[in-house]
Amino acid sequence: MKVNKIPTPALVVDIAAMERNIKHAADYFAARQSKLRPHFKAHKTPEIARRQLAAGSCTGITVATVREAEVVARERLCDEILIANQILGPGKADRAAVVAKQASLIVAIDSDETLDDLARAAQAAGIEIGVLVDVNVGLPRCGIAPGEPAVALAKRASQTPGIVLRGAMGYEGHVMGIRDRTEREEKAHKSMDRLLSTVRMMRDEGLRCEIVSAGGTCTFDITGGIEGITEVQAGTYVLMDNTYLYEDLPFELAFAIHATVLSRPRPDQCAADAGLKAMASDHGVPAIAPLPGMEDATVLFLSDEHCTISLPADSTIRPGERIKLLPPHIDPTINMHDVLYAVEGDEVVEIWPVAARGYVEQRSI
Template sequence: MSANDAAIGLPLAELETPALCLDLDAYRRNVARMVRYIVTDHHLNWRPHMKGQKAVELAREAIAAGAIGVTCATLYEAEAMVSGGIGGVLIANQIAGARKLARLARLQRTSAVMAATDSLEHAQALNEAALAEGTAVPVLIELNVGMHRSGIAPGEPTVALAKAIVAMKGLRLAGLMGWEGHVLAFEDEAKREKITTAMQALTASAAQCRAAGIVIEIVSASGSGTFRMSAPLEGITEVQAGGGVFSDLSYRKWGLDHEFALTILTRVVSRPSATRVIVDGGFKTMSVQHGLPQPLGIPPVRNLALSAEHGNIELELPDDSLQVGDPVSFVPGYTDSTLCLHDEMCVLREGKLEAVWTIPGRTGRR
């Protein structure tokens, strides 16, 4: 049982801290905006990335609002989704190693979970695992559209891999994917140009495969910091944007104006001086990846430093309005790397705790 189960029905300020808090109404408004833009306005499928959301309840919410399924980063996340009854799962990464390939092949008996592949060697290993299990794994070929992470080169190398996969009995080629994550830090026209180049590499490769007689159903791409520019481009069939359902300081920086739906509640534990406020949340509670979190609704802050269990806030001016025991909420610098520090999420509506959801698959275990 979670510490905050006993706080159901109580106002935010009474939760045990530190606590990861979801404003369910703000989250739902963000989801509705994504559905409107992606599904209603641009007639694309939405398969939101759950790497930074994890909770099965959030997958159910997104699907009820119009998502076609969910995108996952790890096999472990995908298994958690499947055991929670979620269909339409895509693992947008390569799974490697004989035991895990066997797990992925076995998972197909419960639900058709798609996975990414980007080389002949990898596709052959997955094919063998599927044949050994007597299943077939639907795959998307991942292309390197400029991010230089995983992904095969667009064009001929993609077509050659697609042809090889079509001939494998243990795989079913479902389509192509590419993630234009390298453009996040760009703005306006420079960003639009880079997104267009990246998406053209993907959609032109899909056209080349089709010209070679290969069926490409799915062309999947895009994230929360790019989908507003990617979705209108011709040839993409679905969008993977996920973290925009919460938003945070990084997504703001990357051009998304969604509401902050996920916050961290901490509590003042010490006031060593009139300009220093110490709260019970440090870097084990709030990630510093992509930037520091920001306290909300307190006097102007000169500096914030996080040690393991302490947030050390230095105020611009002396102020005694914050007392030991007072709550202080923070908006995360990056929700993805913050949520995975927590075992559970406190779900609030109209300022009161409505539910506590567990966060499965939250570690680096893949």
């Protein structure tokens, strides 16, 4: 199938650009003590994870949900899975215990409740589940306070049947959006100081801490270069999005939404068939890839099924023509789609299922 025959709206991956991104990351970690544990949440797509792992320098896969872990285990993508998130709520810990029978599993904990529920499920299943103590390093979301509170939780975990303490993690998510390299470096270091000082306290107490996980796409070569960080959880780097296209990062856009112009109701506007149900809008509207007649076009707003675009009045674009939109946040965008179209040049060479979208395997409901 030719690229221009893909039904719109559709998510299209440029395989060559993606492979270059994968190689940049693999090369970086090949030359470091730290390794990569690519974050599956960015794409939820086994075919992409296979290519990330095949490039080497990876310790396994990072995921955000039990559902993602189930798919990674079912597809036998790697030997060890890190759920870099707390899991609580009906069925989650028990489903994690099933995953832990298929692959080595590590789960983030940041409270007694998260530890206890996981221990209950592990004991009920007769298996062991690894844990990382999730330390709050500045992002106001999850994570236990650094220092004594984190060490106390680690100690409890180390003494809990069914649980194996493996180390600590801390996600400096609040740093990713800082475009200035110097400021980003400074704040990432400050966050990692919080994590690493806690790790030192854990080790002083004789607590096991072989994994220290942190980082993301925008800090992969900052956090990844800090002594003591053993692995980085970057995800977006593999396809990239508009938001993270910083000059200091070696990654390029490997991803676009193909859309068809549906209407040109006035000379200075058109509407295309990709809206809020085809892409996430939390980081704003998408950019438009330059095309003849679309050079100065900008997206005005998204509605459910439409992207309304401001055009130069002399644009010759007509209904039926194809455009490419560059969304600012790929994770929740890919989450809306069932497949990615993987292209080489103008040929669709594979159609990849976004196998881990949703929260529960539908056959199991």
